[in-house]
Amino acid sequence: MRSSDRNGAEICAYILCAGKGERTGLPYNKVLHRIGLKTVVETVLDVFSKVGISRTVLVVPTGETEVFSQLASPYRDVFIVEGGATRAESVLNGLKAFPCDIAVIHDGARPFVTAELIEDSIASALSFGSGVCAVPSVDTVKRVTPDGKVSSLPRAQLYNMQTPQTFSYAEILEAYERVGLDVTDDAEAYERAGYAPKLIAGDYANIKITTASDLLRSLPANCRIGVGFDVHRLVEGRKLILGGAVIPFEKGLLGHSDADVLTHAVMDALLSAAGLPDIGVLFPDTDPSLSGASSIALLQEVLEKVMDAGYRIANVSAVVAAQRPKLAPHIPEIRASLARALSVEADRVNVSATTTEKLGLIGEGAAISCDASCLLYK
Ligand code: MG
Numbered sequence: 001m002r003s004s005d006r007n008g009a010e011i012c013a014y015i016l017c018a019g020k021g022e023r024t025g026l027p028y029n030k031v032l033h034r035i036g037l038k039t040v041v042e043t044v045l046d047v048f049s050k051v052g053i054s055r056t057v058l059v060v061p062t063g064e065t066e067v068f069s070q071l072a073s074p075y076r077d078v079f080i081v082e083g084g085a086t087r088a089e090s091v092l093n094g095l096k097a098f099p100c101d102i103a104v105i106h107d108g109a110r111p112f113v114t115a116e117l118i119e120d121s122i123a124s125a126l127s128f129g130s131g132v133c134a135v136p137s138v139d140t141v142k143r144v145t146p147d148g149k150v151s152s153l154p155r156a157q158l159y160n161m162q163t164p165q166t167f168s169y170a171e172i173l174e175a176y177e178r179v180g181l182d183v184t185d186d187a188e189a190y191e192r193a194g195y196a197p198k199l200i201a202g203d204y205a206n207i208k209i210t211t212a213s214d215l216l217r218s219l220p221a222n223c224r225i226g227v228g229f230d231v232h233r234l235v236e237g238r239k240l241i242l243g244g245a246v247i248p249f250e251k252g253l254l255g256h257s258d259a260d261v262l263t264h265a266v267m268d269a270l271l272s273a274a275g276l277p278d279i280g281v282l283f284p285d286t287d288p289s290l291s292g293a294s295s296i297a298l299l300q301e302v303l304e305k306v307m308d309a310g311y312r313i314a315n316v317s318a319v320v321a322a323q324r325p326k327l328a329p330h331i332p333e334i335r336a337s338l339a340r341a342l343s344v345e346a347d348r349v350n351v352s353a354t355t356t357e358k359l360g361l362i363g364e365g366a367a368i369s370c371d372a373s374c375l376l377y378k
Helices: 040-048 065-072 087-097 115-128 169-179 186-192 212-216 261-273 295-308 328-342
Strands: 011-016 055-060 078-082 102-107 130-136 142-144 150-152 159-168 199-201 223-236 240-242 245-247 251-253 312-321 349-354 367-377
Touching: 011 040, 011 087, 040 055, 040 065, 040 115, 055 065, 055 087, 065 078, 078 087, 087 102, 087 169, 102 115, 102 169, 115 130, 115 159, 115 199, 130 186, 159 169, 159 186, 169 186, 223 261, 240 251, 240 261, 245 328, 261 295, 261 312, 261 328, 261 367, 295 328, 312 328, 328 349
Parallel strands: 011 055, 011 102, 055 078, 130 199, 312 349
Antiparallel strands: 102 159, 130 159, 142 150, 223 251, 223 367, 240 245, 312 367
């Protein structure tokens, strides 16, 4: 949205991170759970930073200001406010600390929000006073009274509320102050204060992370598999580097860079999965600045491109084919080195080694090759 569409309205986002999240079973705040390289709350901040808003207010649990300040430090115009005992109290604390014209209220535990949803809710609030993301209920919902009497609600009339829920600041503040804090979402306060919330189309993928199974739900959606292959000649007078680890051997691999065949195959697997050009295109061996380059440094550049394309690493798996040296003793070091470069836990990177039973150039000890695969998810 162009700023001229907003008539100069000051737009503030209030991101609620003060929930306890006990149903996830995590021993820490669920918004601090990592999805790939970033935490849930950083993933939310990434999306909000793509939308033109004046400031973003993180409402955090009492006593956790420090950790959130650190996470927010790379982002512009992000401020921290301590929340309250309930969601409603946290919203009110945020609203009172930073007045504005249009208030975008979002759950910190909804990392799959998109810039489009945020923009749509702002546009609706500018036109109608509110814009509340909602999706038609896919489940049949029943009311059960305390004495066990069950009655059915008409599904066609039921919607599941999501966030962002965006409002005229003055109206939502007045609503909360007038109806009190016994509400489970902002639209309820707005509605009970006599306003008519305007629902807009949400997205079924925009789930709130509530239970442990929600933490796994990001994996099956939008997965991409990738493969990479590389081979380098073994020669005297070079270091043997595999996955960034220096392997003691009388020969090393020949190449323009450090010729780390394993890291090259992993890079191509990642790029392939993300639909990006391969390393021959990104790092041509005619580029003099890449002479002797550390492949692990190039891997980190590749990782940035993959992350910029919106992907996170589920796992990386590779097999190195070498007649000699015996690689088994070095596998833990190689895995740890690759995992460090990819900023993932070591159990997401596995490397195995094989000989080729003395067959072919690899079996003769003239070269080492590597096949790698990876799984990325959005
Ligand atoms: Mg290569």
